[in-house]
Amino acid sequence: GAVVSQHPSWVICKSGTSVKIECRSLDFQATTMFWYRQFPKQSLMLMATSNEGSKATYEQGVEKDKFLINHASLTLSTLTVTSAHPEDSSFYICSASPGTSIDTQYFGPGTRLTVL
């Protein structure tokens, strides 16, 4: 089956630092990649949608200058949390879609971010 990896799987950082999370589709080309965030006991919330070579589309309430998304190739998207604060601590999950239908999404294993 299709595999999506994320790196790192967990990270602890100090408040004010930036953290980069990578999402890779290992055995397929991802037309579209998605970034989600999940707080404890809550549902996954879509943060942004990115298509290779174009700017990401951010959901309402998600600051594009704080959460920088780059989708430079068909197999790699990165999310950078800039100037992280404790309230950014969350489980960040990416997914990748191989075609034009978003019904098929393969999820990465997630990155647990803790900001001290």
Next chain:
Amino acid sequence: RKEVEQDPGPFNVPEGATVAFNCTYSNSASQSFFWYRQDCRKEPKLLMSVYSSGNEDGRFTAQLNRASQYISLLIRDSKLSDSATYLCVVNQGGKLIFGQGTELSVKP
């Protein structure tokens, strides 16, 4: 009103029990529907798509009622390994909208 709403749970059931999860969605223009399973601290994994005609996969049966904007998942003969959080997911306007999940705990 939440876009996708599920039973709050948790559901604690003995092995072998039948358990039903309910979900409602607010946008009648929603296009496709799914049940995902999420284990603790892991990513969600697709359990099954849901169709108006209903569909079954082994012990799992999913139903969709578009008129009522209601989706259900039935698990028969529950196993210990079924313990997880079950997420109702709707494709709405080209985005997947997740319910908050219903936690299931199957006890021996």
